[in-house]
Amino acid sequence: MIQRLWQSGAAMQFAQSRTAAAALVALLLIIASAVLAPWISPQNPYDLAQLDILDARLPPGSQSADGAVYLLGTDDQGRDMLSGIFYGLRTSLVVGVSSTLVALALGIALGLAAAWFGGWVDALIMRIADIQLSFPSILIALVLLALLGQGLDKIVIALVAVQWAYYARTVRGTALAERRKEYIDSALTLALSPARIVLRHLLPNCLPPLVIVATVQVAAAITLEATLSFLGLGLPITEPSLGLLIANGYAYMLAGNYWISFFPGLALLATIVCINLVADQLRDVLNPRLA
């Protein structure tokens, strides 16, 4: 698919918007800094032996006792904020991307089933999706986390539950339109197995709108995770995501120690804005009708 995109000139088309191209480069840098966090961070924020409590809550640019510079300051444990942000990005991106992938798989399976079988299968799946989409995602996530408790796996489950309906709806809509086309008829005439038709013929043609929805949803999932963690219902403190770093700094904000919350927030904001800008341009390139 990537090869086909390249041949159709989609990459060139994408680069036509300078804002989108810049956002894509920035996003790649953000992802790289998250992936490379253990190698580029000045310290390991999880290693308590490296932390010096005397360095707690130093403003940005301060020097520690052993001469290292804290570019973005330190938090209440004396943790270097820059390192904390790199590691926090890692957690946030892992949660956002993994929950989106699981929700995508689930949504595709249910959406294709609804479109292919029709009848009561379709009615059941789509009614559940309708009911779920009539409630705000944060409310559903709150209920689920209250039910499941805390933890990385729990928050991924909550985010999957919030997202699947968007994909199911998108896939079903596209699949219904594609089903009426001639290539499906000819595949049916060739007596190919239904599984083969659905997976090899129907699914690839349903992908472009899904890519757009999924990109936007990664940003939404990261925001929601940060919000839940901020409320104290998300991740445990052992693997702080950006939201937890922000929550942690909130207590010191009224004392004027703005940097503990501000910089993780800026990293979160940059990530979300970049993803949304890339998604906007992807929509224009992949599906001019939706623009």
Next chain:
Amino acid sequence: MAAYVLRRLGQAALVVLVMSVLVFAGVYAIGNPLDILIHPEATQQDIARLSASLGLDRPVWEQYFVFLGQALTGNLGTSFAFNVPAIPLILERLPATLELAVAATAIAVLLGIPLGLWAGLKPDSVAGRTIMAGSILGFSLPTFWVGLVLIMTFSVELGWLPASGRGPTLDVLGIPVSFLTLEGLQHLALPAINLALFKLGLVIRLVRGGTREAMMLDYVRFARAKGLSEPRVVGVHVLRNILIPVVTVVGLEFGSLIAFAVVTETIFAWPGMGKLLIDSINVLDRPVIVAYLCITVLVFVLINLVVDLLYALLDPRVRLAAAGAEA
């Protein structure tokens, strides 16, 4: 129409029932509230007595039916933490949340319509592009982080506005409100702006899209041909047609404002339902969580029901489609 209304009512009741099972099952699984309420040195008898007085010693399904029976009579149990009935406890906080949500809606509409009109009339101007870029930010910025930045800027650095609480309230028809005093308004300002930003982006986009579409239609050209002044064309003819989708969306989004108020209330220590919910989750105050969720679900189902029925009333195609699907 009567059949449609009945079926729609049945659906709504079913959703409420299913949600009540989910909510009860979910909240039952959070943890054992006795661990928190009871003194560490309490004897086995004390624990049994408290457990029996709260009905926690009975089987789960029995607890659910007791809960359901009581829920139908408007009694969702007594708060473990406050030792008062849960529903009045929440309803007592309802005015604060509603005031916040109404203020946020007002800000979003009163700012969003003029800005959206401007961006729609002059889409290529610097101002138009700036407004649109701003609306993208409104969508992208996480509510809780904007709240922190607002506190940081206006409370900590500038010291203009208070960062938490509701300030003094005055009673209007027995309901406490804070927008009537200067100090109350100052307390309301930051949380309301915080909650409004997302909806502001939404209203701007809706109005801009509607304006651009309407400006190309025949009735606008006709109004111009009649020699009407530009302000009259835009202010009366265009605006009236844009307002229909805006009113619909703002109405539908009111429920989500109440849900998102959880975040804003937590940041600004606004004494509303949302803050009560988070506090209750933290101390496992089961009846209050259940009551909050039931009330919110009920509000949502009602909003959706009213909107659906209004649509059916206004647009016969909805009724016919529903009847056709059944046949």
